[in-house]
Amino acid sequence: KAGVTQTPRYLIKTRGQQVTLSCSPISGHRSVSWYQQTPGQGLQFLFEYFSETQRNKGNFPGRFSGRQFSNSRSEMNVSTLELGDSALYLCASSSGQKEMNTEAFFGQGTRLTVV
């Protein structure tokens, strides 16, 4: 069973540009969550999509957005990049069912560097 795939693994962008990151969940999983990891703030929840609908949202500015496709693949977009957006962006996949005995599986992340 293939794991969670995030592309690209590494990315360098310039301030003011925009960027799109991709996440392919485990086959059969319908929930995709995104997290930002930085040395200062740690791991912070960005948003979660289930069946193409945003179901939960963290406390990030509107420059951070996402979407989910009918095959459950998800993309997140950051517009007008700032230096502080440099981080490891992690995607997590789960079945999305409300039962708590389902766990979240994480991808290897996309390392974004803004210069």
Place this chain on the structure above:
Amino acid sequence: AQSVTQLDSQVPVFEEAPVELRCNYSSSVSVYLFWYVQYPNQGLQLLLKYLSGSTLVESINGFEAEFNKSQTSFHLRKPSVHISDTAEYFCARGSGGSNYKLTFGKGTLLTVNP
């Protein structure tokens, strides 16, 4: 707001020594707790989880954690560590009946020295 506190940012130990990584959570009616491990340049791997039932949960690689409701703690322990256990460990809790909106602690870097 729900929170998770990891009391130690770094824990250095010698190989084959016991270790305890501490985690406290803010009290709530229902609590779902997890420990994840992150190796350098990797994503997070689930070590173990507490959902309900037995307060002592174990992982396949020798780690265990005990859910203590009165002390609002979920400390991670291993009786004898290996060099390969060197990694960052994150305590997390599920939110609002789901495990796909996780609140993480700041992490504890475990360094196992020979």
